Amino acid sequence: MKVVLVVHDCLTMPLGAGYLGAVARAAGHEVRLGVLLHDDIVSLARSWGADVVGFTATTGFHLKYLALARALKQAIPSLTVVMGGAHPTFFPEVIETTEALDAICMGEGEEAFVEFLDTLEEGNDPTRIRNFWVRTPAQGIIRNPLRPRIQNLDSIPFPDRTLWHPYSNRMTLKTPFVMAGRGCPFRCSYCFNHAYNQLYDFDGRMIRRRSVDNVMTELRKLKESYPVELVVFQDDIFILDPEWVADFSRRYRSEIGVPFHCHLRANLVTKEIVTALAEAGCVSIKMAIESADDEIRNTLLKRGMSREQIIEATTMVRDAGIVLVTQNILGNPGETIEQAMETLKLNIQCKPGYAFATLLQPYPRTEIGDYVKQHGLVLGDPSNAEHTSFFHRSLLRLPDRTRMERLRMLFPLIVEWPGLLRILPLLLRLPLSRVYALTDKIWKGYAVKHREMPYRLTIREYLSSLRSYFSSSYY
Numbered sequence: 001m002k003v004v005l006v007v008h009d010c011l012t013m014p015l016g017a018g019y020l021g022a023v024a025r026a027a028g029h030e031v032r033l034g035v036l037l038h039d040d041i042v043s044l045a046r047s048w049g050a051d052v053v054g055f056t057a058t059t060g061f062h063l064k065y066l067a068l069a070r071a072l073k074q075a076i077p078s079l080t081v082v083m084g085g086a087h088p089t090f091f092p093e094v095i096e097t098t099e100a101l102d103a104i105c106m107g108e109g110e111e112a113f114v115e116f117l118d119t120l121e122e123g124n125d126p127t128r129i130r131n132f133w134v135r136t137p138a139q140g141i142i143r144n145p146l147r148p149r150i151q152n153l154d155s156i157p158f159p160d161r162t163l164w165h166p167y168s169n170r171m172t173l174k175t176p177f178v179m180a181g182r183g184c185p186f187r188c189s190y191c192f193n194h195a196y197n198q199l200y201d202f203d204g205r206m207i208r209r210r211s212v213d214n215v216m217t218e219l220r221k222l223k224e225s226y227p228v229e230l231v232v233f234q235d236d237i238f239i240l241d242p243e244w245v246a247d248f249s250r251r252y253r254s255e256i257g258v259p260f261h262c263h264l265r266a267n268l269v270t271k272e273i274v275t276a277l278a279e280a281g282c283v284s285i286k287m288a289i290e291s292a293d294d295e296i297r298n299t300l301l302k303r304g305m306s307r308e309q310i311i312e313a314t315t316m317v318r319d320a321g322i323v324l325v326t327q328n329i330l331g332n333p334g335e336t337i338e339q340a341m342e343t344l345k346l347n348i349q350c351k352p353g354y355a356f357a358t359l360l361q362p363y364p365r366t367e368i369g370d371y372v373k374q375h376g377l378v379l380g381d382p383s384n385a386e387h388t389s390f391f392h393r394s395l396l397r398l399p400d401r402t403r404m405e406r407l408r409m410l411f412p413l414i415v416e417w418p419g420l421l422r423i424l425p426l427l428l429r430l431p432l433s434r435v436y437a438l439t440d441k442i443w444k445g446y447a448v449k450h451r452e453m454p455y456r457l458t459i460r461e462y463l464s465s466l467r468s469y470f471s472s473s474y475y
Helices: 015-026 041-048 062-075 086-090 092-097 110-121 161-167 193-199 212-225 242-255 271-280 294-300 307-319 337-350 367-374 401-416 418-429 433-452 459-471
Strands: 002-007 030-035 052-056 080-084 103-105 132-136 140-143 231-233 260-264 282-290 323-330 354-359
Touching (some): 002 041, 015 052, 015 110, 015 161, 041 062, 052 062, 080 110, 086 092, 092 103, 103 110, 242 271, 260 271, 271 282, 282 337, 282 433, 307 323, 354 433, 401 418
Parallel strands (some): 260 282, 282 323
Antiparallel strands (some): 103 132
16 A cells, blocks of 8 residues: 655654554555645645555644545545544544545554555455544444554554655754653643543553663664764653663663653652763753642642652752753633742742743643533633644633733743843733744744754754744744
8 A cells, every 4th residue: 555644744753653654664555754834745645646645633733634634535536534643532523524534543553554554455344443433435434442552562663764854854853752651640630641541441551661672772773874963752751660761771871872851750750860861861851840839730730749849850850960841831720820920930949941831721521621611711612723832822711811821921031031020010011922922932942952952953954943943833
């Protein structure tokens, strides 16, 4: 089968498409990448003679892919169009909204997608494949259950990053994304993980970890193939297994020796862990604070950690010489400006290299999404493509929504220059949102590039990354 995998842009190298491309090619299928922002996907599929076009969709962005699906089916009726990813996992009924979708894939796609492709190529019936809902002319939509999660992650081929080679002039291959494990045991109310685990309540281990040997082999291959300057580990929480972290850290510096970035959780941080990571070559970490208010953080957002744990963890990270990047959520249900200001002050105390601040995005079928809907707090549709970014405007009824949105834009700047705190009340009253948004984006781009993910760029690469960054409406 000839398969086109579609991604949205070239700002990053999505691991989902890389894994699907790898398993499909290993099974003997031909795979090409299509980039929605840069390619005419219909022309690409037609000229190449594609049999299948697939894309991974998140809620909000799924509307763009539905429009693409309709265009594809109108131009090439024989084409098989498949949607996978978070949106059809939680909203499999999306296949009922348009006849342009032939199938949707829920949950992990590596095994299911290859089985689907193999079945189509052999001319057999694809309607009984677990993880898939499939449209049929005679029986309508056939709905299959989920298969168990893949337990042995070492069995999955490494992501096929050669798919991005045709786009190397638009992106950097110096900062590959890597995942060492899958799954999260925590129940933060704004995150999809608790809903995802509920879907798999029939299944075994939710937390799965690749062996250190397997991760090292992938990293060595990356170094042999690309000018790697920074490895970005995308695990939700990199330090869930302290013994694994210790083994990884002992081997990483001698066997790989490239700076890396990862994500931590404050109540799991120990001095031993951050020391090991620093000695291994960790140059920056992300750690979520979310809110300084105990009620918002632990009762509403269900973070399950104390203010003292946050301060202690951020101090240990900084003392180890690792750049700290914090993550924060403003505009929570019922949150006042005064409460949000306390989160700002806590970040100033923690002294991060950069402080991400977002507005609560109440994604449907998350716990917080259900909460705001039940309490009549939603102003807009979180599934609407206009609201896919949690940086720009709030969808909730808040006591002072406009000032909260301005505070979100100014938040990283005030954390960096606390002296501005004295005039912050004035800044929040001024109708300068466009100026604040531009300043915020410039500072974010600088801090991420020079602090969170420091690596060298040629002039061409730098200009290309600037063009991609400022053309994106998401960030």
